[in-house]
Amino acid sequence: MKVAIVRGAFSGPWELQNYYTLKEKDVFLKVFTSQWPLDSHFELPQQHLWSPVDLPSFPYKMPILNRLIGDAHYLWGLEKQLYNFDIAHTAETYYYYTQQCLKAKKRGWVKKVISTVWETIPFNNEQIWRRRAFKYRASQEIDLFLAPTQRAARALKKEGVATHKIKVLPMGVGQVFFTQKIKPQRKIATHLLFVGRLVKEKGIWDLLQSFKRLQKDGLKLKLLLVGQGPERKRITAWIKANGFSRFVKIKKVEYRRMPKVYRWADIFILPSIHTQYWEEQYGMAAVEALASGLPVVVSDSGALPEVVGPAGIVVPESNPSILAKTLYQLATDSQRRNDLGVLAYQWARKRYFAPTVAAKILDIYTTLLRE
Numbered sequence: 001m002k003v004a005i006v007r008g009a010f011s012g013p014w015e016l017q018n019y020y021t022l023k024e025k026d027v028f029l030k031v032f033t034s035q036w037p038l039d040s041h042f043e044l045p046q047q048h049l050w051s052p053v054d055l056p057s058f059p060y061k062m063p064i065l066n067r068l069i070g071d072a073h074y075l076w077g078l079e080k081q082l083y084n085f086d087i088a089h090t091a092e093t094y095y096y097y098t099q100q101c102l103k104a105k106k107r108g109w110v111k112k113v114i115s116t117v118w119e120t121i122p123f124n125n126e127q128i129w130r131r132r133a134f135k136y137r138a139s140q141e142i143d144l145f146l147a148p149t150q151r152a153a154r155a156l157k158k159e160g161v162a163t164h165k166i167k168v169l170p171m172g173v174g175q176v177f178f179t180q181k182i183k184p185q186r187k188i189a190t191h192l193l194f195v196g197r198l199v200k201e202k203g204i205w206d207l208l209q210s211f212k213r214l215q216k217d218g219l220k221l222k223l224l225l226v227g228q229g230p231e232r233k234r235i236t237a238w239i240k241a242n243g244f245s246r247f248v249k250i251k252k253v254e255y256r257r258m259p260k261v262y263r264w265a266d267i268f269i270l271p272s273i274h275t276q277y278w279e280e281q282y283g284m285a286a287v288e289a290l291a292s293g294l295p296v297v298v299s300d301s302g303a304l305p306e307v308v309g310p311a312g313i314v315v316p317e318s319n320p321s322i323l324a325k326t327l328y329q330l331a332t333d334s335q336r337r338n339d340l341g342v343l344a345y346q347w348a349r350k351r352y353f354a355p356t357v358a359a360k361i362l363d364i365y366t367t368l369l370r371e
Contacts, residue, residue, distance in 0.1 A: 070130030172352035193265035198229030203271030262292035311347035
């Protein structure tokens with residue numbers, strides 16, 4: 001079986017670790033990326049193709065490119081590269097490379113097209129007329145949709161995708177994230193962790209306000225922010241202005257080193273906030289924290305409550321007061337943290353163990369090719 005995983009500029013180990021063990025099942029895999037994807041450090045063969053997203057940065061780059069060609073995520077020569085593959089496994093319905101996969105199928109160069117769709121907001125990304133056309137064609141011609149959440153599946157159905165063409169399959173993380181032993185909890189938690197893009201919609205400012213309240217309440221906490229983004233300069237200025245340079249740190253960490261970071265933490269927090277065009281579609285960092293046996297606190301943005309299930313604490317988004325109160329209670333209750341850590345590990349092992357996900361993906365591929 002030959003499978004092309006088409007991810008363009010969005011390629012990275014976060015999702016692709018769910019395909020690693022397919023190499024042991026006589027499946028030939030190749031990942032088609034742009035020249036400079038988000039992260040090329042993953043354990044699968046890669047084919048780098050030129051894309052408009054590879055152009056040097058300039059003001060309003062993506063809005064301009066999207067309006068010129070419909071969507072900037074075009075991969076030059078992809079159709080011919082897909083010749084003689086059994087399956088082209090793309091992502092989303094509005095990316096240009098999804099249309100290219102469908103063109104290759106129409107020409108008989110690939111047998112089936114599957115798309116993993118993370119989007120949870122129905123009719124989103126339709127501001128550009130060509131993207132609307134892309135989405136409609138995809139809804140009709142893609143052979144199977146993989147939705148990582150029930151919320152994404154519902155969005156697909158509202159957009160007109162036939163129910164029998166949708167399968168819900170959560171994405172997981174590899175063995176390296178799963179803790180071998182739940183670490184003993186300190187009497188009072190001291191290490192808080194956030195992992196994600198440093199942008200407003202990730203709730204970073206709510207977290208910082210909550211942290212400030214906890215410090216005033218007498219908790220001697222350390223907060224580690226792992227990520228990059230446009231808010232970094234403002235956050236750095238806020239840290240200095242509040243005298244928190246010893247307590248709040250911002251770091252960029254290679255993905256392969258992230259398991260060690262999770263094991264440093266006592267509590268993981270992801271307080272995302274929805275906007276008109278975005279909500280938390282999944283929250284892979286929350287899955288990584290669950291697998292690491294951490295108590296997890298998330299907001300009720302998008303699919304986060306579904307992802308953490310009974311193993312996490314869900315708080316209202318955009319409410320620093322409730323977030324601070326929740327964190328205080330959790331930080332001062334070692335038994336509660338221990339119970340949540342055990343539950344988190346069990347929940348993650350059941351739903352988010354990447355080799356198990358890979359086995360389900362293989363079954364889906366095999367069944368689809370038989371049809």
